[in-house]
Amino acid sequence: MAKLNHRLVSLGVVCALVILGLLIAVIVLATRKREGAKEDKQLTPHVSALSILQQYNVDDGLNITWYTNSTSIAREGVAGMLNVELTKEAGKFYSNGGQLELSNILDNLKPTDTGIKIKLETKFQNSTMALELVRELRRQKVKNPVIITLPVFSQTFKWQQFLSSEEVDNDIMISFDLTVKCCDTGIGRGTVEYVDILCNQADVKCFIEVDIRNLLKSWQDIKWLLNRNHNVLLIISDTSVINNESLYDSLTVRNDIDKNKVLYNFGETLKREFLHVASTAGSPLLYFDINPRDAGKIIWSHNTDTWEQINKATSGEAMMIEGDIMLLGQDTSNQTELPIMAHTVGDYNNMTFEQWLDEIIKVDKGMKFDFKSLDAVKPALRIVQRKRDKIKGPIWLNADILTGPNATHTRIPADDFLDAITQFPEATLSLGWTTVSKRTNYNLKYTMAMVQEMQNICKTLQQPITFPVRAEQLVDSWDEFNWLLKQSRRYTLTVWTSHTDNVTKSDMNYIKQQAEASRVYFDLPEQLRPTF
Incomplete structure (x- = not known):
């Protein structure tokens, strides 16, 4: 009886080993088949x-x-x-x-x-x-x-x-x-x-x-x-x-x-x-590789009209350089066709627009031409067109084409400016309003009528458009500008200030919080730039 039990146990072990061997063989064959199928199927490693x-x-x-x-x-x-x-x-x-x-x-x-x-x-x-x-x-x-x-x-x-x-x-x-x-x-x-x-x-x-x-x-x-x-x-x-x-x-x-x-x-x-x-006419966010897309990260040099200012801007961290342009002898009997860097009539900084342009071309930064007279637009843009192949960065063409809150009438009518820039249309248009400082007029703001008038001008244009907005009046006018931004994905805002204005960093943080990050630029001194 003992011998019979021993034989049965031995037989059972042998059978188990045979079954295990067959199972392993099946698994190996299946694996090889899958690998072969995968090899036959493979076109190229995953290419996203x-x-x-x-x-x-x-x-x-x-x-x-x-x-x-x-x-x-x-x-x-x-x-x-x-x-x-x-x-x-x-x-x-x-x-x-x-x-x-x-x-x-x-x-x-x-x-x-x-x-x-x-x-x-x-x-x-x-x-x-x-x-x-x-x-x-x-x-x-x-x-x-x-x-x-x-x-x-x-x-x-x-x-x-x-x-x-x-x-x-x-x-x-x-x-x-x-x-x-x-x-x-x-x-x-x-x-x-x-x-x-x-x-x-x-x-x-x-x-x-x-x-x-x-x-x-x-x-x-x-x-x-x-x-x-x-x-x-x-x-x-x-x-x-x-x-x-x-x-x-x-x-x-x-x-x-x-x-x-x-x-x-x-x-x-x-x-x-x-x-x-x-x-x-491309976005500065693309040109300067700002990722994630945050227009607040673009650093500006404002009113860059002298040799000292342009040297500082071209050698420093500024990305976009803004300068003011008039003609030599503007509004005098000696007015010429030579564009110079000047903010107001009578300014003379010993720098022509062409010299200013050449300094920026050397460092491939972006530039914003702030035209202070209509007469200067075509002569300046003829120079730009002549140097077109050397320019790598974004170009913005700025003018105050409408009358803003409590301000004087513009000296650059909208239709005349838009006609003049056909000399060089491949740019972002920066179209704004004449403005004055609030001082004690705490109710001063851009009205819905003002932004609607601007929309009526811009809705048929093709270029990217940014609207320069005076910082101290933006918070109270946010509903109006929020409406304007919703009219087209081509639109952005550029917030600027004068050194006499009453602007706080908390105001700018508020705007930054309200706006889509890629659609509001802050051309402001460092101490006023939002950090939200």
């Missing part, structure tokens, strides 16, 4: 939209170059994406028109770092074809970044089928196409909320691609999505006829969000024109 910028060592989507021809792409050293529209013939993907097979296009990309953005021809825009494209890209073992543009609204595209497929992994980026007819009248909150849901389901880096002509009228909802979902970036595409309005619409968007949140799918000509506008 932000990592595209990092890959090229750039932090600005404007530095990405877009191509339409795979034979013209830069071989190395240039951040680039190739636009391709594909059709399918005889079981193979070709560029639309049948000129190049997809495999040939990808071969052209291999020696480069250039990525590819693929859009299927309209009749092939369905989820089944999109999955076939994904499988083909995996078969080709593409190492370059890949974006696939897909329709948001289409009866033939089944998003659940596409997103639930194991083929769709985080190594492919998706661009939601909002450039088509569905969005000709604008992109509403419902659309971007739907894209938000799809992107979260995809769990990949996503883009929304928007036609440049629909950009500004949809910007509020687009920005909501970009701020809400950090996996989403914006691609602005030039699929329509381009004009100045489109350029400045794109500039408004650029000035209103982080520069790594937007890519510009522009052709060579449009990109060149946009770079021209965006350099001098």
Whole structure:
């Protein structure tokens, strides 16, 4: 009996070992199968939209170059994406028109770092074809970044089928196409909320691609999505006829969000024109890389009209340098066409405007031209235009074009100033009111009629606009200026003061607390700058 029990125990041990061995074998085989499947599936390591910028060592989507021809792409050293529209013939993907097979296009990309953005021809825009494209890209073992543009609204595209497929992994980026007819009248909150849901389901880096002509009228909802979902970036595409309005619409968007949140799918000509506008009319927050976007961090040099002041400003921490401009001999019988640095008639600081400009160009800081006479505008801007290619930083054109609280009439009428600056329109306009100090008039403030009059002038302009506001009157006028800021994302305020005014730091902290951080600049002495 003892021997029988011993044999049974031995048999049980052997059986257990066999079963354990079989279980281990099954696990090993399953693991190898999964790894093999993963190897076959892998397209490239996860490449996020932000990592595209990092890959090229750039932090600005404007530095990405877009191509339409795979034979013209830069071989190395240039951040680039190739636009391709594909059709399918005889079981193979070709560029639309049948000129190049997809495999040939990808071969052209291999020696480069250039990525590819693929859009299927309209009749092939369905989820089944999109999955076939994904499988083909995996078969080709593409190492370059890949974006696939897909329709948001289409009866033939089944998003659940596409997103639930194991083929769709985080190594492919998706661009939601909002450039088509569905969005000709604008992109509403419902659309971007739907894209938000799809992107979260995809769990990949996503883009929304928007036609440049629909950009500004949809910007509020687009920005909501970009701020809400950090996996989403914006691609602005030039699929329509381009004009100045489109350029400045794109500039408004650029000035209103982080520069790594937007890519510009522009052709060579449009990109060149946009770079021209965006350099001098761009936001100081972008130029000086202020992140997070806080206009209170811009440091100013005010009334910089003498050699001593300009030397201090150019060598110090000032970012934006403001100077006052009149003509030599202003309002006298000896008036000339030579712009000089002068705050009031009769001032002479032995510095011409051209000398002042040259000193700032040397250090690539921003500049604000405070015109004290209409006569000086065109002569000064002709000088600026002549030196245009040397200027890197923001330019602001300032004038008091309306009569402010209890103040004297302006010597620079609005229509005349706006006509004169056509000499150099690629700038931020700084449009203000004549003002006087409160002194004992404690009720002195900007009225709603004043800001509405300004809005009526500015609503048809295209450039970015800042409104210079006297600090001691801003707190009591905040409701009026808050209304004005809400009229356009192109608008900002610039708070300034005179040394005789009664301004406190607590007042400025209050304004800082009330306002969106990116929309109020403080051109103030250090002891008055808000710290909230």
